[in-house]
Amino acid sequence: MLKDLASLIVKHTVPSRRHLTPELVLRLVTPECPLWRAKEDEIPFKDPFWAFYWPGGQATARYILDNGELVKGRRVLDIGCGCGAGTIAAVKMGASRVVANDIDPYAIAATSINAILNDVAVETNSNDLIGTKCEEFDTILIGDMFYDEEFANVLFGWLQGVRGEGKTILIGDPGRHGLTEKRRQHIELIAKYNLPPESCIENHGFTETSLWKLK
Known part of the structure; x- marks a missing residue:
């Protein structure tokens, strides 16, 4: 199944370095891809x-690449x-263990493809880990997940709970409405x-x- 997903991903994406982390080559849908202009059906x-x-x-990713000691x-x-x-x-910055987690099997396949492109080995997990204690991890990365108020409420409550166990929680976000002013009182801006x-x-x-x- 993973092989079939990977073939479909490769068919509809192109390798790109046109982003904030040109050190990384990632297979993405870009404006030159037919899928960019495709209708929903x-x-x-x-x-x-x-x-x-x-x-x-x-x-x-940009911050981690510039501040490798954060995850080493x-x-x-x-x-x-x-x-x-x-x-x-x-992985590139020397973390002892990194697990890529997503409930979408295509995301797991895409991550595996991109890891190969960047000459690293990754561990993946497709279970829904939100709400679990995640005791085996020191650092949790959250990117672009505050897009919906109801989900943001669940997510932020969970993050505050696991933070009490001594974890570092990093949240990447461009300013979506789910990262409200009230929630921003509990986070510190470290890079823009x-x-x-x-x-x-x-975007x-x-x-x-x-x-x-x-x-």
Whole structure:
């Protein structure tokens, strides 16, 4: 099954370095791909979020690549890994263990493909880990997941609970409505980046992205 998913992903994506982390080559849907302009009934995937390099994920991976000591020797969990950039960055920067987690099997396949492209080995997990204690991890990466208020409420409550167990929680987000002013009182801004032109086009108006740390 994974092989079939991988073949479909490769067919509809292209390798790209036109993003905040050009050190990483990632198979993505870009404007030159037919899928970019396809109508809904022509798209062979349901909600292919993994096919785009979202702003929060770019901020997370960029910061890790620039500050490798943040993850070196640590056990990292990348929740909602998407294309796998955060996972790959953490592996490259010397994390002792990195697990790419996503409930979408296409995201798991895309992450595996991109890991191979970047000459790293990754561990994947397709279970829904939100709500679990995740005791075996020191660092949790969250990118672009505050898009819905109801889900954001569940997600943020869970993150605050596991933070009490001594974990580092990093949240990449360009300013979505789910990361409310009230929630921002509990996080610390640690980096802000201007998105490159290609990423601005792909992300419908976002020109900046940020990385936050749960206090």
